[in-house]
Amino acid sequence: MRPAILDPLFSSVSGLPGVGPKIAELLAKLFGRETPEDCRVVDLLFHAPHSLIDRRNQPGIARAPQGAIVTITGRVDRHQPPPNKKSNVPYRVFLHDETGELTLVFFRGQSTWLEKQLPLDEEVTVSGKIDWFNGRASMVHPDYIVKASEAENLPLVEPIYPLTAGLSPKTLRKIIEAALPKTPDFPEWIDQALAEKQGLPSTADAFHGLHEPRDPADIDPQAPARRRLAYDEFLAGQLSLALVRQRLRKVAGQPVHATGHLSRQILEALPFSPTGSQTEAIAQIMKDMAGDDRMLRLLQGDVGSGKTLVALMAMAAVIESGGQAVLMAPTEILARQHHATIAKYTAAAGIRIEALTGRTKGKERDEILERIASGEAQIVIGTHALFQDTVNYKNLMLAVVDEQHRFGVHQRLRLTAKGITPHMLVMTATPIPRTLVLAAFGDMDVSKLTEKPAGRKPIQTITIPTERIGDIVGRLKAALADGKKAYWICPLVEETEESDLMSVEERHATLVSALGRAIGSQVGLIHGRMSGSEKDAIMMAFKSGEIRLLVATTVVEVGVDVPDATIMVIEHAERFGLAQLHQLRGRVGRGDEASTCILLYRGPLGETGHARLTIMRDTEDGFRIAEEDLKLRGEGELLGTRQSGTPGFRIASLEAHADLLEIARKDAAYLIERDPELTSERGNAVRTLLYLFRRDEAIRFLHAG
Numbered sequence: 001m002r003p004a005i006l007d008p009l010f011s012s013v014s015g016l017p018g019v020g021p022k023i024a025e026l027l028a029k030l031f032g033r034e035t036p037e038d039c040r041v042v043d044l045l046f047h048a049p050h051s052l053i054d055r056r057n058q059p060g061i062a063r064a065p066q067g068a069i070v071t072i073t074g075r076v077d078r079h080q081p082p083p084n085k086k087s088n089v090p091y092r093v094f095l096h097d098e099t100g101e102l103t104l105v106f107f108r109g110q111s112t113w114l115e116k117q118l119p120l121d122e123e124v125t126v127s128g129k130i131d132w133f134n135g136r137a138s139m140v141h142p143d144y145i146v147k148a149s150e151a152e153n154l155p156l157v158e159p160i161y162p163l164t165a166g167l168s169p170k171t172l173r174k175i176i177e178a179a180l181p182k183t184p185d186f187p188e189w190i191d192q193a194l195a196e197k198q199g200l201p202s203t204a205d206a207f208h209g210l211h212e213p214r215d216p217a218d219i220d221p222q223a224p225a226r227r228r229l230a231y232d233e234f235l236a237g238q239l240s241l242a243l244v245r246q247r248l249r250k251v252a253g254q255p256v257h258a259t260g261h262l263s264r265q266i267l268e269a270l271p272f273s274p275t276g277s278q279t280e281a282i283a284q285i286m287k288d289m290a291g292d293d294r295m296l297r298l299l300q301g302d303v304g305s306g307k308t309l310v311a312l313m314a315m316a317a318v319i320e321s322g323g324q325a326v327l328m329a330p331t332e333i334l335a336r337q338h339h340a341t342i343a344k345y346t347a348a349a350g351i352r353i354e355a356l357t358g359r360t361k362g363k364e365r366d367e368i369l370e371r372i373a374s375g376e377a378q379i380v381i382g383t384h385a386l387f388q389d390t391v392n393y394k395n396l397m398l399a400v401v402d403e404q405h406r407f408g409v410h411q412r413l414r415l416t417a418k419g420i421t422p423h424m425l426v427m428t429a430t431p432i433p434r435t436l437v438l439a440a441f442g443d444m445d446v447s448k449l450t451e452k453p454a455g456r457k458p459i460q461t462i463t464i465p466t467e468r469i470g471d472i473v474g475r476l477k478a479a480l481a482d483g484k485k486a487y488w489i490c491p492l493v494e495e496t497e498e499s500d501l502m503s504v505e506e507r508h509a510t511l512v513s514a515l516g517r518a519i520g521s522q523v524g525l526i527h528g529r530m531s532g533s534e535k536d537a538i539m540m541a542f543k544s545g546e547i548r549l550l551v552a553t554t555v556v557e558v559g560v561d562v563p564d565a566t567i568m569v570i571e572h573a574e575r576f577g578l579a580q581l582h583q584l585r586g587r588v589g590r591g592d593e594a595s596t597c598i599l600l601y602r603g604p605l606g607e608t609g610h611a612r613l614t615i616m617r618d619t620e621d622g623f624r625i626a627e628e629d630l631k632l633r634g635e636g637e638l639l640g641t642r643q644s645g646t647p648g649f650r651i652a653s654l655e656a657h658a659d660l661l662e663i664a665r666k667d668a669a670y671l672i673e674r675d676p677e678l679t680s681e682r683g684n685a686v687r688t689l690l691y692l693f694r695r696d697e698a699i700r701f702l703h704a705g
């Protein structure tokens with residue numbers, strides 16, 4: 001239950017003065033809420049200003065700089081209404097101070113209102129933007145007009161907020177001003193010594209500080225108010241992750257007693273030997289699973305580093321111990337591919353594997369479910385269909401989640417909510433910096449595959465403007481005639497957008513005709529609108545070599561493994577993020593042949609676009625690319641917030657507040673260790689914190705036994 005003290009903050013924005021249905025819609029849009037009802041007062045509080053208007057500049061009319069926001073006090077000399085109502089001529093009011101004359105300009109000004117606001121011969125104070133034209137100073141629609149005697153009531157410094165079309169700065173400011181007094185005095189969850197040492201205000205004061213900046217320094221991420229809220233936000237995040245982890249760990253794991261007889265057979269049948277990194281990661285996993293605690297391990301490895309084999313070894317150990325293992329992939333294609341690869345690897349060892357996805361239907365599905373329930377199926381590979389209610393496992397000991405940034409915390413929670421509590425290995429493809437791992441996964445144990453399999457040659461990356469597409473097609477034709485395999489990627493914003501679909505189909509058609517009859521017949525097309533079995537058939541044909549050029553949307557982005565494909569062309573490379581380009585490029589350079597990646601771009605490139613392509617050309621190191629990506633894009637996007645449902649941060653910034661993340665992580669661990677059920681006074685305060693940041697999902701598990 002949400003603490004009552006938060007009720008005013010979680011009431012709908014519609015209850016605030018000045019928020020009618022139309023404004024509520026706009027606010028929902030601004031905060032990314034589905035409906036206006038989902039839009040709460042607290043969303044306004046977290047809406048941080050990005051800059052401020054300083055009205056303290058009072059230079060006198062003659063010295064007011066062009067375009068500056070200034071505050072002027074002067075005497076009203078004259079009103080000059082337009083000649084008639086229909087006229088386009090504005091209403092003008094003239095005033096002067098000891099330095100000069102200023103014209104106030106009003107379009108569609110109402111004379112009665114203006115006469116009252118700006119009475120003749122009275123001293124008034126106006127604030128707004130100065131415009132000089134032909135040696136005359138004017139101010140169009142001043143932001144403020146008050147009697148000079150009331151000038152002290154003018155807001156001298158005003159926050160400026162991110163907006164959405166249709167919502168005026170003034171309206172939003174007024175609404176936030178109305179929301180601010182609803183901030184309660186929160187019970188204190190911060191360690192007082194930390195607050196003092198860091199000079200952090202209380203959370204309530206921090207909200208006031210955030211919205212009532214007095215100086216440019218107050219807008220800085222290092223302003224005490226912002227640091228306090230950033231700490232709170234990190235603490236809430238770390239606490240919820242720690243609670244999930246505690247919950248996941250609570251149920252003791254089943255110790256895995258590996259005999260090694262299956263894994264030996266698998267390894268012997270492999271055409272290669274594991275890398276040092278793979279061996280090390282496998283050893284870490286074996287050690288975890290042999291113990292009494294449940295394993296919660298993250299396996300991080302750059303594209304093509306060989307994560308699948310590591311996962312397979314873990315699964316083999318579980319089967320040796322009499323258990324079952326599942327491998328959950330984010331997409332159908334990947335699930336099918338993992339199934340094919342693992343079936344091949346495990347054939348020699350006689351391990352029984354099944355595939356289960358949303359596509360598995362009818363009698364086939366019933367039979368598979370039966371084999372899963374009886375324990376006959378030893379490894380089950382699939383999509384999230386693996387954890388539907390109808391699926392019952394005989395003895396599930398290990399869940400491998402090939403996360404590729406697509407599932408996130410919620411899926412992991414759902415898994416345990418079902419009462420399934422196997423050891424867990426989460427694989428992530430794009431290497432993510434440590435701070436991000438912490439923010440997204442909390443304190444998971446981490447294994448890293450830092451080396452690539454031996455014999456890999458560097459991928460040569462070339463950037464070329466689209467105008468030279470003809471050259472590329474010519475070179476591609478020669479390479480294909482020479483027996484090579486290539487991908488041609490067209491960007492796709494949304495799988496549902498017709499125009500994008502058109503573009504990949506059109507590209508397919510133009511390439512077929514440009515490549516001539518012999519090669520044109522070996523060009524395939526794959527996109528997300530195809531049925532699962534169509535996609536499978538195409539991927540199989542590409543693997544077997546029936547298709548040599550695969551024109552594709554980004555459905556091939558993650559995990560697709562065709563080691564003898566050596567050419568990758570990416571059209572409109574400027575539209576992709578770095579992480580995605582790295583993933584796409586990672587589809588080549590997976591065998592021992594040299595590979596090429598051609599990034600076709602449409603200019604002119606902006607600064608960021610240029611920086612991105614340069615980084616891609618300069619390095620293949622996924623860790624470096626991820627760090628650069630973080631700099632260029634910000635953390636939310638990098639994590640794929642929208643796909644994974646991992647809440648992004650509203651105030652905290654991983655870059656500016658990395659020190660606070662570290663502190664919050666330690667504090668969360670300490671708190672949970674001392675008070676695992678959050679029942680102490682501070683524990684209760686912390687519950688309020690979790691609700692405040694909408695990270696309360698994990699609280700439910702406290703009572704779940």
Ligand SMILES: Nc1ncnc2c1ncn2[C@@H]1O[C@H](COP(=O)(O)OP(=O)(O)OP(=O)(O)O)[C@@H](O)[C@H]1O
Nearest residue numbers: 272273274275303304305306307308429453559561
């Ligand atoms: N030790 C090794 N030596 C040689 N080849 C290997 C080794 N380990 C794996 N491979 C091969 O390397 C390719 C990439 O492996 P895998 O598909 O597991 O990569 P991944 O880490 O999942 O990468 P991605 O995230 O790009 O999918 C596969 O074709 C696999 O058979």
